[in-house]
Amino acid sequence: MDALRLSTMRCDGTVTVTVAGELDIATTGQLRAHVAHALTEGRWSRLVLDVGGVSFIGAAGLGLLIALQRLAHGQHTALYLAGVTPSLLQLLRVTQLEGHFRRAGP
Template sequence: MDALRLSTVRCDGTVTVTVAGELDIATTGHLRAHVAHALANGRWSRLVLDVSGVSFIGADGLGVMIALQRLAHSQHTALYLAGVTPNLLRLLKITHLEGHFRCAGP
């Protein structure tokens, strides 16, 4: 099991949360709480989830990503994904969620 590691950087109206490890039923609550706390501490125009270090994502991981998008939207913050791996992109396509998320530029 690859433990979930989270870090946050705030700069110029953007809060970036870097996610590494497994995103599954055991870790999604931690991610949700971390992002909620990050969003609560300021007014942000963008939330970037850097998922380049995610080694596994289950159905609960996809669910929390959708929930985080709704949370961000409720706070007038746009959610972007960064570091989308080929495996995650494939999963998003299989689940018809590839058009649901915006990707951050390089």
């Protein structure tokens, strides 16, 4: 099991949460609480989830991404995914969620 590691950076109206490790039923609560706390620390126009370090994402992790998008929207904050790996992109395509998320960066 690859423990979840989270870090947060704030700059110019954007809060970026970097996620590394496994995103599954055992770790989704930790990420949800971390993001909820980050969103309440200020007014953010963008929330960027950098998922480039995620080594595994399960069904609970996918569900959490949708929940976090709703949470951000409720705070008038747009959620973006950064660092989307080819395997995560394939998973988003297979589950028909690819168009559901905005992508940050190139």
